[in-house]
Amino acid sequence: MSKNVLTVNGLDAAYGESKVLFDISIAVEERQVVGCVGRNGAGKSTLLKSIAGFLRPKAGTIESEGVDLIGRTAFAIANMGVKYVPQDKKVFSDLTVRENLELGSYASGDYNWDPVLVFFPKLKVLMDRKAGYLSGGERQMLMIGRAILGNPKLLLVDEPTEGLAPSIVSHLKDVFREISKTAALIIVEQNLPMICGISDKIYALNEGRMVAEITERDRITPEECEPYL
Amino acid sequence: MNVLRWWSGLLVAFGLLIVLRIFLPLPFNNEIVIFAVYVIGCNFLLGRVGFISFGQPAYLAIGAYGTAFYLYYVGTNPLVGVLMGILAGVVISTIVGPLFVRLRSDYFALVNLALAIIVFFMMQKVLADWTFGDDGLWFLTNMDPTPVIDITRPAGFYVFALFVAFLVWALYKYLDDSIFGACCLAAKINDDKVRFLGYNNFHIRLLAFVIANTTTALAGALYAVYLGFVSPEMTSAARAADPVVVTILGGVGSLYGPLVGAIAYTGMKDLISQAIGNWELVIGFLLVFIMLAGEKGIWGSLEPLLKRLVSRERPAAVAGPATTDAGVESR
Amino acid sequence: MIDPHLLLSGVIFGLSMGSIFFLMAIGLSLCFGLMRIISLDQLLYYAIGAYLTYTISSLVGNVWIGVLAGVAVSGLTAFLIERFVFLRIYARDITFSMITSFGILIGGIGVIKAIWGLVPRPVEVPIEAQINLLGTEIPIYRLVVIAIAIAVYWGIWLFLNKTIIGKAIRAGIEDVEHVEGLGINVYRLFTLTFVIAGAMSGLAGGLNAPLIMVDPNMGLEILAFVFMVVIIGGLGSIKGTFVSAFLVGQVVSIGSLIYAPLAQMAPFAIMLLILLIKPTGLYGSAMLKR
Numbered sequence: 001m002s003k004n005v006l007t008v009n010g011l012d013a014a015y016g017e018s019k020v021l022f023d024i025s026i027a028v029e030e031r032q033v034v035g036c037v038g039r040n041g042a043g044k045s046t047l048l049k050s051i052a053g054f055l056r057p058k059a060g061t062i063e064s065e066g067v068d069l070i071g072r073t074a075f076a077i078a079n080m081g082v083k084y085v086p087q088d089k090k091v092f093s094d095l096t097v098r099e100n101l102e103l104g105s106y107a108s109g110d111y112n113w114d115p116v117l118v119f120f121p122k123l124k125v126l127m128d129r130k131a132g133y134l135s136g137g138e139r140q141m142l143m144i145g146r147a148i149l150g151n152p153k154l155l156l157v158d159e160p161t162e163g164l165a166p167s168i169v170s171h172l173k174d175v176f177r178e179i180s181k182t183a184a185l186i187i188v189e190q191n192l193p194m195i196c197g198i199s200d201k202i203y204a205l206n207e208g209r210m211v212a213e214i215t216e217r218d219r220i221t222p223e224e225c226e227p228y229l
Numbered sequence: 230m231n232v233l234r235w236w237s238g239l240l241v242a243f244g245l246l247i248v249l250r251i252f253l254p255l256p257f258n259n260e261i262v263i264f265a266v267y268v269i270g271c272n273f274l275l276g277r278v279g280f281i282s283f284g285q286p287a288y289l290a291i292g293a294y295g296t297a298f299y300l301y302y303v304g305t306n307p308l309v310g311v312l313m314g315i316l317a318g319v320v321i322s323t324i325v326g327p328l329f330v331r332l333r334s335d336y337f338a339l340v341n342l343a344l345a346i347i348v349f350f351m352m353q354k355v356l357a358d359w360t361f362g363d364d365g366l367w368f369l370t371n372m373d374p375t376p377v378i379d380i381t382r383p384a385g386f387y388v389f390a391l392f393v394a395f396l397v398w399a400l401y402k403y404l405d406d407s408i409f410g411a412c413c414l415a416a417k418i419n420d421d422k423v424r425f426l427g428y429n430n431f432h433i434r435l436l437a438f439v440i441a442n443t444t445t446a447l448a449g450a451l452y453a454v455y456l457g458f459v460s461p462e463m464t465s466a467a468r469a470a471d472p473v474v475v476t477i478l479g480g481v482g483s484l485y486g487p488l489v490g491a492i493a494y495t496g497m498k499d500l501i502s503q504a505i506g507n508w509e510l511v512i513g514f515l516l517v518f519i520m521l522a523g524e525k526g527i528w529g530s531l532e533p534l535l536k537r538l539v540s541r542e543r544p545a546a547v548a549g550p551a552t553t554d555a556g557v558e559s560r
Numbered sequence: 561m562i563d564p565h566l567l568l569s570g571v572i573f574g575l576s577m578g579s580i581f582f583l584m585a586i587g588l589s590l591c592f593g594l595m596r597i598i599s600l601d602q603l604l605y606y607a608i609g610a611y612l613t614y615t616i617s618s619l620v621g622n623v624w625i626g627v628l629a630g631v632a633v634s635g636l637t638a639f640l641i642e643r644f645v646f647l648r649i650y651a652r653d654i655t656f657s658m659i660t661s662f663g664i665l666i667g668g669i670g671v672i673k674a675i676w677g678l679v680p681r682p683v684e685v686p687i688e689a690q691i692n693l694l695g696t697e698i699p700i701y702r703l704v705v706i707a708i709a710i711a712v713y714w715g716i717w718l719f720l721n722k723t724i725i726g727k728a729i730r731a732g733i734e735d736v737e738h739v740e741g742l743g744i745n746v747y748r749l750f751t752l753t754f755v756i757a758g759a760m761s762g763l764a765g766g767l768n769a770p771l772i773m774v775d776p777n778m779g780l781e782i783l784a785f786v787f788m789v790v791i792i793g794g795l796g797s798i799k800g801t802f803v804s805a806f807l808v809g810q811v812v813s814i815g816s817l818i819y820a821p822l823a824q825m826a827p828f829a830i831m832l833l834i835l836l837i838k839p840t841g842l843y844g845s846a847m848l849k850r
Contacts, residue, residue, distance in 0.1 A: 054737060078743030090738060092731040099727050106724045107743035146742060281655040283662070328832065332839050335598055335654050335795060339787045340835065343828060346784035350824040465780075470666050473659060507674055513667020520660040521648060 093132025108150025276482020284341025292446025318446020369457025578809025587757025609765030638758020794844020
């Protein structure tokens with residue numbers, strides 16, 4: 001039995017009757033950064049949702065360190081250290097930044113916010129602001145900050161840089177590199193320079209199927225990935 | 230051939246109803262037919278448009294009082310009375326429809342139930358000078374016998390009601406097969422996509438709302454003529470359950486569900502009321518049970534079996550239009 | 561012109577009625593906000609609260625103990641129903657919960673009829689005394705009911721804003737999937753919210769019992785008003801529910817002073833008017849969709 005942080009085998013997923021994913025297999029090793037690219041509607045988000053337990057797959061297996069994830073509730077999967085950061089950048093807008101982080105701590109039992117504030121010093125000054133008033137970049141920081149409480153072993157990040165300014169994108173890139181020292185990441189991303197800069201492996205999806213797997217370090221370049229977008 | 234096939238289901242269903250007439254007492258049969266007409270509107274709204282309405286008694290009362298006012302104060306012809314009931318249904322649902330169909334389905338349900346209760350208060354108290362409150366309006370002796378079949382007598386009324394019900398079912402079958410029916414279903418599942426196709430959601434829903442509630446008003450008019458009497462009791466909140474229960478019991482969104490549901494419900498009501506007298510207890514938990522057991526209802530569970538039976542006997546027969554067991558959509 | 565004494569007692573009457581509406585509607589509203597269900601069975605817990613108040617108070621001779629028993633039993637019933645019924649249907653469409661909870665309500669009324677019979681039961685008013693307010697005699701019990709409702713509002717506000725579980729519930733009202741994604745067992749939040757709602761409905765029934773006759777259909781009788789409160793305030797909004805409960809209470813009370821049938825018609829007219837302007841109620845959010 002592999003001790004991979006994540007092993008997905010032959011995964012099929014569907015929304016109601018319409019099938020979205022066909023026979024997807026991926027493997028993520030400890031502290032590995034895995035990029036996932038593909039066009040809109042290729043099924044990238046569905047893949048992350050299935051892993052995180054928000055969508056029950058039709059077929060296939062999902063395992064983390066030998067433990068079966070299928071059939072577990074989303075909160076149980078999160079508590080096993082597989083945390084999902086959705087694409088919608090929806091923080092709890094009625095709650096302050098502090099309260100948002102408190103919920104992350106409550107869920108994980110980890111009340112040490114120092115790592116979060118080292119990654120995102122800006123959150124310190126925003127602590128008592130309602131999260132609804134944050135900018136897009138600040139929301140993304142808060143969502144990632146909330147998710148890394150409790151030292152997860154795998155982060156599933158859905159299009160983190162979508163619509164963000166270049167300076168924030170490069171900041172996030174550094175943060176992801178830093179996070180990967182302790183955790184594995186699967187990042188769904190359209191920004192090829194950013195994702196190729198940090199990934200150890202790239203999967204490309206198209207119309208619900210796996211069309212490429214790039215593992216050689218020197219082939220992980222925007223030029224190589226371009227055809228899959 | 231195609232024409233025959235289109236009508237065959239309807240003819241078989243109503244043929245069976247006529248057969249039922251031989252075995253069961255007349256009042257029971259009359260009750261079933263009116264009840265089925267009452268329920269098909271609710272069934273259509275829930276199954277085709279995705280709106281659950283606990284307010285059907287309101288429209289039932291509007292039809293019944295439309296008929297009753299005419300027969301008590303104005304005329305003597307029960308057929309005209311039924312027409313007045315239908316007219317009242319069209320008018321009221323066209324007035325409230327534009328406001329109601331804009332609402333989300335949750336608000337829609339609550340507002341409709343509130344409407345039923347308000348109509349009850351109106352008939353019981355506010356308009357008591359004309360409706361005589363809880364005493365009700367009695368006009369059985371006001372009605373003139375009608376030519377050919379005398380609908381003021383139960384036996385004649387049964388023939389009339391059966392004929393009306395047949396027409397109603399033909400209408401709903403036609404609607405199900407039409408573009409309009411498809412639009413309703415599409416609007417239920419995904420608002421936006423219908424808009425992209427170039428259809429106006431609001432108009433589709435409004436039309437469905439008016440058709441469904443006018444049918445319900447028609448059932449009210451039939452009740453009024455059949456009983457020769459109306460009272461506010463028919464809109465009481467305790468009875469708001471009836472159409473919803475029968476819809477679920479029969480099978481949501483299926484054409485014949487209301488017929489099967491009405492027979493089962495009326496039958497059970499009679500039997501249980503006689504046996505234990507605690508009707509609510511049984512019907513309430515039955516409703517919960519059906520919902521938890523998969524909400525297909527009696528007809529919804531029978532239909533696939535029947536289809537399989539028919540197609541085994543005649544392998545050449547086409548399976549017919551797609552099954553209509555679109556239950557309450559899951560999220 | 562209305563006699564000022566009559567007006568004052570009308571206002572107090574309306575406030576006490578609004579208090580009952582609020583206690584009922586807050587549960588419905590919270591359940592909708594967090595779980596996206598319409599829990600019509602709350603009206604059953606209201607009746608259970610009232611009947612327990614009747615039975616216990618006639619046994620021990622103290623209405624307040626009866627009310628406490630009512631709250632406890634309604635909360636317990638709500639807990640059992642949540643475990644055995646709602647837990648299975650959270651994932652379904654909202655109409656599903658509406659029909660199922662309606663079945664529970666109707667079935668529960670049948671159970672009440674089987675236990676207590678059809679005859680309406682009286683409950684004595686625990687505080688008979690009246691207080692003289694600006695020359696008008698006001699029953700103290702009504703003031704106590706108002707005070708309890710305000711205390712409940714304040715308590716719920718504190719719970720939602722100051723405790724971590726309350727914050728999780730508020731976050732869940734915004735987006736329950738994100739709360740679950742953090743690793744919080746949302747089903748426990750659901751159960752807690754449902755039990756709080758049931759207990760509040762039971763409290764409303766117990767407090768209202770001395771003011772009305774306790775009968776099996778009492779839930780159905782108050783149903784229209786509770787709905788109007790929830791709709792006017794906006795489903796899922798606590799503040800909206802509070803405001804609209806007292807608004808509807810006043811409209812019913814003052815309306816009936818002017819012209820009796822207005823008691824029922826006026827709130828309905830206001831509801832239609834508000835929906836015409838804002839289809840999601842005063843404080844309801846249009847984005848509250850999963």
